[in-house]
Amino acid sequence: DEINSSNAYTEDTRDNTGLFAQYQHRGTRFDGRVAVRHDDNEQFGNQTTGSVAVGIKLTSALRVTASHGTAFKAPTFNELYFPFFGNANLDPEESSSSELGLYGNHEAANWSLNLFRTRIEELISFDAVTFTPVNVDDARILGLEAALSTNIKGWAVATNLTFLDPENRSRGANNGNVLPRRARQSLRIDLDKTAGRFSYGSTFIAANKRYDDLANNQTLGGFVTVDLRGEYQLSEQWRLQARVENLLDKDYETADRFNQPDRSLYLTLRYQP
Numbered sequence: 001d002e003i004n005s006s007n008a009y010t011e012d013t014r015d016n017t018g019l020f021a022q023y024q025h026r027g028t029r030f031d032g033r034v035a036v037r038h039d040d041n042e043q044f045g046n047q048t049t050g051s052v053a054v055g056i057k058l059t060s061a062l063r064v065t066a067s068h069g070t071a072f073k074a075p076t077f078n079e080l081y082f083p084f085f086g087n088a089n090l091d092p093e094e095s096s097s098s099e100l101g102l103y104g105n106h107e108a109a110n111w112s113l114n115l116f117r118t119r120i121e122e123l124i125s126f127d128a129v130t131f132t133p134v135n136v137d138d139a140r141i142l143g144l145e146a147a148l149s150t151n152i153k154g155w156a157v158a159t160n161l162t163f164l165d166p167e168n169r170s171r172g173a174n175n176g177n178v179l180p181r182r183a184r185q186s187l188r189i190d191l192d193k194t195a196g197r198f199s200y201g202s203t204f205i206a207a208n209k210r211y212d213d214l215a216n217n218q219t220l221g222g223f224v225t226v227d228l229r230g231e232y233q234l235s236e237q238w239r240l241q242a243r244v245e246n247l248l249d250k251d252y253e254t255a256d257r258f259n260q261p262d263r264s265l266y267l268t269l270r271y272q273p
């Protein structure tokens with residue numbers, strides 16, 4: 001890793017050597033995967049992570065999965081050393097995640113339910129009081145994700161609904177608070193249709209409020225956005241595409257003082273051999 005900047009960084013290079021191995025099995029009813037990785041990070045030492053995942057076909061239409069894995073994330077150079085922002089005392093994140101899933105594949109629709117739990121030690125998070133990234137010594141995220149895809153009168157419909165319980169479990173005054181910049185409920189709906197050379201669709205996204213700070217004093221409001229898109233196939237290789245993002249011209253932020261774009265129009269001429 002290397003960074004080149006007009007600002008003076010205490011460290012601007014580091015080496016990371018990784019070794020990764022994976023075994024996969026795919027059978028008629030059972031499939032599985034085992035993976036392991038070892039990293040020798042010049043700045044943060046040796047780290048070994050891995051994962052195990054299995055899937056079992058219960059019936060021709062139902063499948064269940066289970067997985068568990070660990071991860072390691074080193075702080076970036078900006079998080080460590082950027083002038084008036086970086087925190088050189090940051091430790092790397094270490095996490096473990098478990099997930100249980102159920103999948104249905106039917107003629108009328110496909111659906112899935114996934115329950116997951118992640119435990120993070122030394123989570124790197126933004127502290128609005130000191131205006132620096134800090135380590136949250138213990139954090140836990142519980143989540144449930146439901147997805148449904150189907151076809152209604154020629155329209156491909158894909159829906160994704162997520163519930164999160166991101167809890168700060170560190171010692172001190174912030175214990176039990178919601179982790180910053182994470183909405184506890186969010187919904188996404190995609191609608192798409194193709195008619196000859198034309199294809200068009202829209203995306204609807206809704207998210208409830210989130211907090212920008214560890215103390216949960218600064219609230220970022222929820223939002224709803226709508227995007228539109230369309231494409232005309234000029235030939236086998238050429239496509240004319242257009243999209244409107246944030247059609248409702250919603251003013252919203254997912255991080256304090258970082259406004260998301262207003263209503264935007266994009267035109268694209270694409271060539272694909």
